[in-house]
Amino acid sequence: MTAHAEMSLADRPLGNAVRVVAVDWAVLDEGEARRLRALGIDSGAVLKIAHRGIFSGRDPIAIEIGRMTVALRRAHALAITVVDAPDEGVHPSGHTASEYAK
Amino acid sequence: MSRAPRTIALVGNPNAGKSALFNALTGARQKIANYPGVTVERKAGRMTFASGEPAELIDLPGSYSFEPSSPDEAVTRDVVMGHQEGQRRPDALIVVVDANNLEQHLVFAQEVIALGMPTVLALNMLDLAARDGLVLDPKALEESLGVPVIETVAVRRKGLTELTAEVAKVTEEGAHEPTLPTHVDIVERRVSARAMAKGAIISETKQRRLHRGLDKVLLHPWIGPVVLFALLFIVFQAVFAWAAPFADALEGVVAALSDAVVTNFPAGLLRDAVTEGLLAGVGSVVVFLPQIIILFFFILVMEATGYMARAAYLMDRMMASVGLSGRSFIPLLSSFACAIPGIMATRSITDPKDRLTTILIAPLMTCSARLPVYAVIIAAFIPAQTVGPGIGLQGLVLFALYVAGIVGAMLVAFVLRRSVTQGAASGFIMELPRYQWPRARDIAIGLWQRGYIFLRRAGTIIFTVTIVLWLLLSFPQAEPGENQVDASIAGKLANGLAVVVEPIGFNRDMALSLIPAMAAREVAVSSLATTYAVASDDEDETAEALGTRLAADWTLPMALSFLAWFVFAPQCLSTIAVAKRETNGWKWPIVMLLYLFALAYIAAGATFWIATAAGL
Numbered sequence: 069m070t071a072h073a074e075m076s077l078a079d080r081p082l083g084n085a086v087r088v089v090a091v092d093w094a095v096l097d098e099g100e101a102r103r104l105r106a107l108g109i110d111s112g113a114v115l116k117i118a119h120r121g122i123f124s125g126r127d128p129i130a131i132e133i134g135r136m137t138v139a140l141r142r143a144h145a146l147a148i149t150v151v152d153a154p155d156e157g158v159h160p161s162g163h164t165a166s167e168y169a170k
Numbered sequence: 171m172s173r174a175p176r177t178i179a180l181v182g183n184p185n186a187g188k189s190a191l192f193n194a195l196t197g198a199r200q201k202i203a204n205y206p207g208v209t210v211e212r213k214a215g216r217m218t219f220a221s222g223e224p225a226e227l228i229d230l231p232g233s234y235s236f237e238p239s240s241p242d243e244a245v246t247r248d249v250v251m252g253h254q255e256g257q258r259r260p261d262a263l264i265v266v267v268d269a270n271n272l273e274q275h276l277v278f279a280q281e282v283i284a285l286g287m288p289t290v291l292a293l294n295m296l297d298l299a300a301r302d303g304l305v306l307d308p309k310a311l312e313e314s315l316g317v318p319v320i321e322t323v324a325v326r327r328k329g330l331t332e333l334t335a336e337v338a339k340v341t342e343e344g345a346h347e348p349t350l351p352t353h354v355d356i357v358e359r360r361v362s363a364r365a366m367a368k369g370a371i372i373s374e375t376k377q378r379r380l381h382r383g384l385d386k387v388l389l390h391p392w393i394g395p396v397v398l399f400a401l402l403f404i405v406f407q408a409v410f411a412w413a414a415p416f417a418d419a420l421e422g423v424v425a426a427l428s429d430a431v432v433t434n435f436p437a438g439l440l441r442d443a444v445t446e447g448l449l450a451g452v453g454s455v456v457v458f459l460p461q462i463i464i465l466f467f468f469i470l471v472m473e474a475t476g477y478m479a480r481a482a483y484l485m486d487r488m489m490a491s492v493g494l495s496g497r498s499f500i501p502l503l504s505s506f507a508c509a510i511p512g513i514m515a516t517r518s519i520t521d522p523k524d525r526l527t528t529i530l531i532a533p534l535m536t537c538s539a540r541l542p543v544y545a546v547i548i549a550a551f552i553p554a555q556t557v558g559p560g561i562g563l564q565g566l567v568l569f570a571l572y573v574a575g576i577v578g579a580m581l582v583a584f585v586l587r588r589s590v591t592q593g594a595a596s597g598f599i600m601e602l603p604r605y606q607w608p609r610a611r612d613i614a615i616g617l618w619q620r621g622y623i624f625l626r627r628a629g630t631i632i633f634t635v636t637i638v639l640w641l642l643l644s645f646p647q648a649e650p651g652e653n654q655v656d657a658s659i660a661g662k663l664a665n666g667l668a669v670v671v672e673p674i675g676f677n678r679d680m681a682l683s684l685i686p687a688m689a690a691r692e693v694a695v696s697s698l699a700t701t702y703a704v705a706s707d708d709e710d711e712t713a714e715a716l717g718t719r720l721a722a723d724w725t726l727p728m729a730l731s732f733l734a735w736f737v738f739a740p741q742c743l744s745t746i747a748v749a750k751r752e753t754n755g756w757k758w759p760i761v762m763l764l765y766l767f768a769l770a771y772i773a774a775g776a777t778f779w780i781a782t783a784a785g786l
């Protein structure tokens with residue numbers, strides 16, 4: 069597996085910075101999709117999983133994005149496709165430095 | 171020339187400090203707490219401009235955008251757009267943003283500013299920015315947004331004068347061409363929010379260490395739940411252990427008052443009304459003030475520090491297994507105070523089915539009005555011994571009663587989610603706020619408010635119901651040799667009800683307390699106290715503490731069955747009324763009423779027969 073393989077956020081280990089490459093909004097409830105977008109969880113965002121639960125499915129999940137910690141469910145994380153972003157680190161703005169250049 | 175007062179509205183992301191600012195500007199005491207979704211309704215208050223001109227200030231629920239994803243967000247949109255019935259469209263807006271999280275808060279701020287209404291931006295929580303080593307340039311922000319930016323610290327009343335002056339100014343100037351582009355989507359706003367934040371940040375240090383360190387422990391998969399459980403355990407231990415000396419002192423005061431009345435006034439009906447109704451009845455409730463205060467002390471501290479949102483996170487797994495989300499946790503926790511604000515708080519729940527389920531189970535959370543009922547029975551029947559180092563048996567039983575309510579609620583939710591409120595499993599998305607040190611003043615004000623509410627209830631509804639009950643117990647007057655309660659109207663009515671509740675172990679006196687308890691839970695205590703006071707033959711017995719009487723008259727299975735009844739029985743009528751309003755009809759309150767009665771009856775019966783069979 070290469071460092072830039074795409075995978076679901078739900079399968080990521082704790083602590084590594086990842087960049088969101090796609091979100092399958094269609095599988096999410098409309099209100100919840102809107103809430104996720106409002107919190108900046110959208111394509112391009114850089115985030116990391118900070119905590120997760122113990123029981124089946126290791127639900128819920130707490131992610132760090134920008135200066136926020138946001139709790140969400142594994143079901144949401146499954147709809148979020150990410151790639152590794154080890155060198156980018158979580159910028160306070162929740163986005164990568166390279167994006168500013170764009 | 172006089173004109174109608176101006177209307178100013180506070181808008182912004184959840185937890186930005188809108189209500190704190192509202193309180194500072196109007197002198198109101200709206201609830202503020204450190205988690206998103208505290209305010210769920212519009213609230214109006216009066217503020218004054220420097221010119222002396224009064225204005226109406228409106229506090230609104232926090233919102234992430236004008237495209238609402240929950241009922242509380244819809245209120246914000248409707249008020250700002252002028253679609254809310256009975257509310258003038260605001261003349262000006264104050265956008266409140268958290269200075270520590272501009273990248274996020276400026277997204278909605280831009281949407282608000284793009285409306286072109288007179289707007290001032292309050293750059294709030296600057297004290298926390300300073301704590302975390304963040305230095306900002308408000309002028310740069312002002313330039314990129316095109317509206318005045320005022321630095322504030324709502325909880326320390328900093329920047330208020332400047333803010334009101336600026337609001338007065340922009341209100342005079344009136345609407346203008348929007349300073350920001352109107353037709354942009356959230357992605358573009360996010361990009362510009364980032365750029366604006368970057369331009370406004372002069373310097374910053376690495377991210378908050380305190381916050382991270384605490385979450386490592388408190389959200390830890392194993393340690394987190396253990397800490398939460400231990401904390402709740404301590405709360406209920408404290409309710410008994412810490413309150414005891416104060417409760418004893420209060421009981422002493424009530425007994426002394428009763429003695430004084432008896433020695434100083436001639437015997438007669440009026441004196442009986444005071445000793446039997448007021449002092450024995452209402453007094454028996456008031457003595458639980460210390461317990462109420464201790465319970466709320468813990469709740470307020472958990473809310474102010476930001477731990478409450480972590481508790482929601484930790485509880486989410488359990489909630490998920492019955493088809494609810496962690497979002498329901500906060501309304502349910504508010505229901506420990508009282509189901510009414512709890513039911514109101516469900517407005518921040520996105521999914522309607524989820525919300526309805528939460529409303530229906532909210533009454534199963536043990537509200538503070540039930541605390542006196544539990545406490546009086548526990549004190550009378552459960553010995554004050556320890557069952558382990560520092561673990562009191564009484565506190566343990568109280569804890570068990572609260573747990574019974576929670577487990578009952580989860581079971582009911584499980585059934586509801588598979589029957590009447592069936593639907594897609596709902597999710598849980600919640601911002602976890604930064605930790606804050608609780609401010610002693612806020613806690614003190616919160617406790618004062620809860621204490622006041624409790625005493626006001628005692629002085630109004632509990633007093634009224636108890637006196638009415640006393641009248642019904644005192645007339646007609648008994649023939650010599652006959653027991654007064656047997657002869658009275660209330661006694662006769664209770665005999666009828668007693669037939670229904672006899673199978674679950676209740677005696678006539680217990681039956682008698684059930685009906686008035688519908689007005690307010692605590693009345694169960696005052697009506698028992700009044701009943702025994704009326705039934706007693708002499709003044710010494712009248713002044714006797716209720717617990718002593720109960721211990722003499724009831725068996726342990728009876729007491730346990732009474733407790734079980736109160737875990738499940740429908741709450742006061744006001745709860746039913748709020749449920750009707752929030753669900754727009756009688757259907758769901760009636761469902762609620764019926765299932766609660768059924769559960770209470772079954773639980774009390776089962777408890778009684780099991781306890782009897784076990785030879786207790």
Ligand SMILES: Nc1nc2c(ncn2[C@@H]2O[C@H](COP(=O)(O)OP(=O)(O)OP(=O)(O)O)[C@@H](O)[C@H]2O)c(=O)[nH]1
Nearest residue numbers: 185186187188189190203207208209232295323324
């Ligand atoms: N340190 C600090 N804390 C603040 C300030 N303003 C508000 N707070 C705290 O931030 C938390 C949120 O404040 P609220 O006023 O309830 O926030 P709100 O915007 O009304 O939140 P919602 O009603 O949920 O939308 C509370 O714990 C306040 O005590 C501030 O200027 N400095």
Ligand SMILES: [Mg+2]
Nearest residue numbers: 188189208209
């Ligand atoms: Mg508020």
